Amino acid sequence: MEVASALELLARVDTNTAGSAALSSEDWQDLQARLMLSRKLFGGLIGDSHLTVAYEPQYARVQERRAHNWELLRQAAESNGLYFDPLNFGERRATHVLLWISKADLQSNLPHRFDSNLLAIHNPWAEESVRNWRGYTQISYFDAQRRRVPAGTSCANPTVMIPLAVYSLDSDRAPLLLADFRDPWKPKRLELLKRSADAIATGVLGYTGFGNLGYLSARMSWYWLRHRHGATVDRSERASLYAELRHLLALDGTLDPQLRRELQSRLDHLSINPFERSFDDESELARQQYAALLQFARSPEGLPVLLARERGREAVAISDGRSARTFLGIASVSTLGLYRHREPVTQELLALLDRQRRIDADIRYLRRVADSAPRIEVVWNMDEVGRRVEELGVLIAERSESREEAVGLIGRILAQTQDTETRRRCLNCLARLNGQGTPPVEVLAGAGE
Amino acid sequence: MTQGWYKPWACVAGLLAGCLVADASPRRVVVIKLDGVPADLLEQVRQDRDPRTGNSKLPWIDEVFARQGTRIANFYVRGISLSAPSWSLLDTGQHQRWVRWKPFTLGLRQRLFKTPHDLFDELQIGFDLQNSVFEQQEQELVEKVKDDRVLYLDLFCGDFDHVAHRGNDRIEQTRALQGIDAAIGRIWTAIQGSNLRDSTVMVVVSDHGHELCRGHV
Numbered sequence: 001m002e003v004a005s006a007l008e009l010l011a012r013v014d015t016n017t018a019g020s021a022a023l024s025s026e027d028w029q030d031l032q033a034r035l036m037l038s039r040k041l042f043g044g045l046i047g048d049s050h051l052t053v054a055y056e057p058q059y060a061r062v063q064e065r066r067a068h069n070w071e072l073l074r075q076a077a078e079s080n081g082l083y084f085d086p087l088n089f090g091e092r093r094a095t096h097v098l099l100w101i102s103k104a105d106l107q108s109n110l111p112h113r114f115d116s117n118l119l120a121i122h123n124p125w126a127e128e129s130v131r132n133w134r135g136y137t138q139i140s141y142f143d144a145q146r147r148r149v150p151a152g153t154s155c156a157n158p159t160v161m162i163p164l165a166v167y168s169l170d171s172d173r174a175p176l177l178l179a180d181f182r183d184p185w186k187p188k189r190l191e192l193l194k195r196s197a198d199a200i201a202t203g204v205l206g207y208t209g210f211g212n213l214g215y216l217s218a219r220m221s222w223y224w225l226r227h228r229h230g231a232t233v234d235r236s237e238r239a240s241l242y243a244e245l246r247h248l249l250a251l252d253g254t255l256d257p258q259l260r261r262e263l264q265s266r267l268d269h270l271s272i273n274p275f276e277r278s279f280d281d282e283s284e285l286a287r288q289q290y291a292a293l294l295q296f297a298r299s300p301e302g303l304p305v306l307l308a309r310e311r312g313r314e315a316v317a318i319s320d321g322r323s324a325r326t327f328l329g330i331a332s333v334s335t336l337g338l339y340r341h342r343e344p345v346t347q348e349l350l351a352l353l354d355r356q357r358r359i360d361a362d363i364r365y366l367r368r369v370a371d372s373a374p375r376i377e378v379v380w381n382m383d384e385v386g387r388r389v390e391e392l393g394v395l396i397a398e399r400s401e402s403r404e405e406a407v408g409l410i411g412r413i414l415a416q417t418q419d420t421e422t423r424r425r426c427l428n429c430l431a432r433l434n435g436q437g438t439p440p441v442e443v444l445a446g447a448g449e
Numbered sequence: 450m451t452q453g454w455y456k457p458w459a460c461v462a463g464l465l466a467g468c469l470v471a472d473a474s475p476r477r478v479v480v481i482k483l484d485g486v487p488a489d490l491l492e493q494v495r496q497d498r499d500p501r502t503g504n505s506k507l508p509w510i511d512e513v514f515a516r517q518g519t520r521i522a523n524f525y526v527r528g529i530s531l532s533a534p535s536w537s538l539l540d541t542g543q544h545q546r547w548v549r550w551k552p553f554t555l556g557l558r559q560r561l562f563k564t565p566h567d568l569f570d571e572l573q574i575g576f577d578l579q580n581s582v583f584e585q586q587e588q589e590l591v592e593k594v595k596d597d598r599v600l601y602l603d604l605f606c607g608d609f610d611h612v613a614h615r616g617n618d619r620i621e622q623t624r625a626l627q628g629i630d631a632a633i634g635r636i637w638t639a640i641q642g643s644n645l646r647d648s649t650v651m652v653v654v655s656d657h658g659h660e661l662c663r664g665h666v
Contacts, residue, residue, distance in 0.1 A: 057575060373631065
């Protein structure tokens, strides 16, 4: 759930603003991809080269799901005479929808048909409680064609709107009801019912999936059918969607405060877990944890010690050879992680680490450049490419493990550009890396020199 | 959210590359057919600058068509929408008669026959087979460009249309256009490496636009 919240926050970061300039847009994307992959069993083992591939389909799937749910809900709302109001919490992408009913429509006494299949709420046209609504209302303005217009527009008619329900657009097959304004306990009742049914079947009647194949097949068939009909059968997904709305409400400053409070109180009703805290408690806890984090970062016994330990582990990769690293890895596994080799952190070691990180960053950048286009000067800023090539040439020592990879990459850049200055820089760099004053013959042959 | 409906009139916008501006007798035509790309959106994204590179967000379309070629907007207007099934009618005067399975099987093979490391990574990420046919067809086109006997080549891409039907997300639309732009770059480079580079016309054409609501979801 924390990962889902972090992803939602990162998706809202504008990577072009000054505040986020510490990381490039590629770094932000890599960060999001790594977080997405952390939810998969072996996601941590995926190489850097596949991070972009991991991020983009996931992003497309989310957009597709939202668009699908949007259209389903919009059509259902319009065919039932309700008003569809996307909640985008000040952002461009709407993740939730609030359905309203107009008080004027209610009082007109015109016959309305209502199909609750997708909406999962009671017929508002037939309920006295809606006609005599005393809860939260909002004034909206409509023109003569019943289109919503901003307040102050000429010929705009003010209409009192009554909120009915909030849905999430992020659920798998159909919009998920998160809050029912007339029946605040309804989503919780449904959750409790599902859990009780499970508890009675397994705890009281003793039916388990492994012990009773009939029960297993009936249960699986039921869930399959429910899923086919659009129900969100995955409990963790439902919990994640509830948490997402709570989170968005907590961070939002665009909604009417009274409406936000109403929504928050309805979501608080959903907390089934007795250990789950209220929103105010969670905010207080988050503040305390943030203060503790700051204290940890400032304390000489805190973050600096942790960083030194991590750098010591990172330095093993550059100060020890491959066989030594294998031996140290075996030692760590055989002692169940009690022993982990770390190099003592010195100024020389920090300088080496800094150099290796810059080499890695340059290689990643140049690989992205070389993979992107057959003629790179059409796509990339060649001053930056040339600068990175020169920097890489200076940074790579003759004995560096990355030398071979760097030579190959610079050779590819040389082959894929006709920019004279960049080619000159590539040739100089290759000559330096070759150590003989001339670039390697095989690289020149590949680049058509 | 996208309103996603075709405009009542079909918008056909064409881009013509001008490697043969100086050559009055083109011998070969390469046509890239795009489904549902609106000319105005394409132009807007082309004019946008990529903050990473300082170049256009569609660098190949900018280079090949805006700098070296020419663009024609709405050169063909009719009462009904053109779309994917109409392409074969335009090409051959007949509706599509059969399906060619080879790109599908070859594309699938290319996706699945990989190194164990790549296969493991893709297993975690989820196999993306959606573009496999287009990639295979693009690869076949790039191969055929080398053959001087082949004088007509075409490639159909429906990626943007899928994205525009899915939602009105500008980021996703830009990404789809950038994918098309990169393919145009690869094909253009292949043409430049061929013997007929000075007598090849490259045309990019879209069949219709989309009613995209600006500033909405």
